[in-house]
Amino acid sequence: MTPVDRTFDIQLNELKKLVLAMGGHVETALDLATQALTKRQTERFAEVHKVEQAINEEHVKVDSACLHFLAMQGPVAKDLRFIFSIIKLNADLERMGDQAVNIAYTGKDYLNRESIPWPVEIEEMSRIVRLMVRESLDSFVREDVDLARKILLMDDDVDRRKDLVFKKLITYMRDNSQHIESAMDLILIARNLERLGDHATNIAEEVIFVSTGKDVRHGGKFS
Amino acid sequence: MTPVDRTFDIQLNELKKLVLAMGGHVETALDLATQALTKRQTERFAEVHKVEQAINEEHVKVDSACLHFLAMQGPVAKDLRFIFSIIKLNADLERMGDQAVNIAYTGKDYLNRESIPWPVEIEEMSRIVRLMVRESLDSFVREDVDLARKILLMDDDVDRRKDLVFKKLITYMRDNSQHIESAMDLILIARNLERLGDHATNIAEEVIFVSTGKDVRHGGKFS
Numbered sequence: 001m002t003p004v005d006r007t008f009d010i011q012l013n014e015l016k017k018l019v020l021a022m023g024g025h026v027e028t029a030l031d032l033a034t035q036a037l038t039k040r041q042t043e044r045f046a047e048v049h050k051v052e053q054a055i056n057e058e059h060v061k062v063d064s065a066c067l068h069f070l071a072m073q074g075p076v077a078k079d080l081r082f083i084f085s086i087i088k089l090n091a092d093l094e095r096m097g098d099q100a101v102n103i104a105y106t107g108k109d110y111l112n113r114e115s116i117p118w119p120v121e122i123e124e125m126s127r128i129v130r131l132m133v134r135e136s137l138d139s140f141v142r143e144d145v146d147l148a149r150k151i152l153l154m155d156d157d158v159d160r161r162k163d164l165v166f167k168k169l170i171t172y173m174r175d176n177s178q179h180i181e182s183a184m185d186l187i188l189i190a191r192n193l194e195r196l197g198d199h200a201t202n203i204a205e206e207v208i209f210v211s212t213g214k215d216v217r218h219g220g221k222f223s
Numbered sequence: 224m225t226p227v228d229r230t231f232d233i234q235l236n237e238l239k240k241l242v243l244a245m246g247g248h249v250e251t252a253l254d255l256a257t258q259a260l261t262k263r264q265t266e267r268f269a270e271v272h273k274v275e276q277a278i279n280e281e282h283v284k285v286d287s288a289c290l291h292f293l294a295m296q297g298p299v300a301k302d303l304r305f306i307f308s309i310i311k312l313n314a315d316l317e318r319m320g321d322q323a324v325n326i327a328y329t330g331k332d333y334l335n336r337e338s339i340p341w342p343v344e345i346e347e348m349s350r351i352v353r354l355m356v357r358e359s360l361d362s363f364v365r366e367d368v369d370l371a372r373k374i375l376l377m378d379d380d381v382d383r384r385k386d387l388v389f390k391k392l393i394t395y396m397r398d399n400s401q402h403i404e405s406a407m408d409l410i411l412i413a414r415n416l417e418r419l420g421d422h423a424t425n426i427a428e429e430v431i432f433v434s435t436g437k438d439v440r441h442g443g444k445f446s
Contacts, residue, residue: 056441070307071303074297080294084289087311088314091311094440175400180397
């Protein structure tokens with residue numbers, strides 16, 4: 001192996017590590033936001049913002065590393081598709097951090113109001129989405145297309161739960177108009193969780209693209 | 224100019240044209256969705272789906288063209304940053320198409336229910352966001368950083384209007400619990416419009432990055 005090749009591999013591995021660390025932070029941010037909300041610990045929302053700052057810093061780092069890698073290594077074929085995918089999933093991870101922060105903001109509003117009955121699906125959505133984040137990135141570094149496909153199915157579970165949350169809370173609002181703000185907060189949080197699932201799905205679709213060259217984003221069929 | 228240089232410029236211009244066409248389709252999709260909603264023309268929502276299909280096809284084309292360009296031309300420095308930005312704004316434009324379709328879906332639900340008083344800010348948001356789409360892409364192809372900065376301010380206008388829509392509709396729901404679903408539809412539509420504005424803002428931030436090399440995405444300062 002020539003020194004140039006080694007640099008190539010080292011840089012690629014560094015990039016993978018950075019992306020995995022970022023995914024870990026996204027999971028943490030989401031976990032913190034959900035726990036603060038369900039355990040009514042307002043003070044913990046500040047921790048979500050701290051973790052999001054780390055995600056933002058990693059976002060800038062990954063972008064620079066990708067630009068540098070493209071300029072210096074001129075990757076082709078599969079390696080190029082791999083970098084291409086990192087550029088995109090980096091954007092998804094950064095926006096997942098934003099969504100966790102949105103949950104923290106709305107969660108804070110919610111905890112300042114009177115409590116209302118809590119649809120169990122919200123915590124379930126958070127749990128599934130955290131798993132989706134982890135497994136989408138696992139599928140990415142291991143190029144595990146089967147796992148990536150599993151994530152597309154998990155997203156259907158998230159969407160079903162979001163529909164249930166909406167249904168329950170709209171019914172609740174109709175009979176409890178004094179608690180409309182609280183119900184609306186929970187609806188917006190369910191919406192944020194749905195979007196988090198969408199971003200993890202984008203990552204899984206990228207994995208399928210990078211590994212198979214097939215584009216499944218717009219109704220493309222699996223092989 | 225060597226033949227290679229010409230290919231480089233021709234491909235770059237083709238890419239710009241493709242991105243502008245895609246932006247035009249996003250504007251059209253949003254305009255159609257808003258008009259169908261405000262003029263109560265349910266049948267026109269189908270047109271939004273057709274335009275979104277065109278956006279999705281362009282999305283795949285732009286991605287392939289970028290991959291091809293990176294592999295064949297090995298751009299560096301500013302040209303590389305330019306391609307890098309196209310990869311990202313392509314994702315933003317595609318998701319704007321999704322948001323227009325979301326508006327069409329929710330709009331269809333809304334038109335099937337009883338009408339409620341319509342917050343004027345919804346149409347205003349749609350108008351501003353369409354302008355943001357056009358001007359963000361104009362700023363991109365002309366590398367007009369001043370125009371890009373203007374877009375960041377327009378997004379504040381969109382957000383302020385979204386807050387007003389929320390406030391008005393929550394008050395309305397409290398006194399008209401029989402119309403909660405209709406009010407919720409309009410809230411979700413305002414939320415979609417807010418997200419459309421966010422995507423245009425992402426594009427403007429990319430323009431600032433590509434032209435100045437400065438990253439303004441996470442609180443980075445303008446020069």
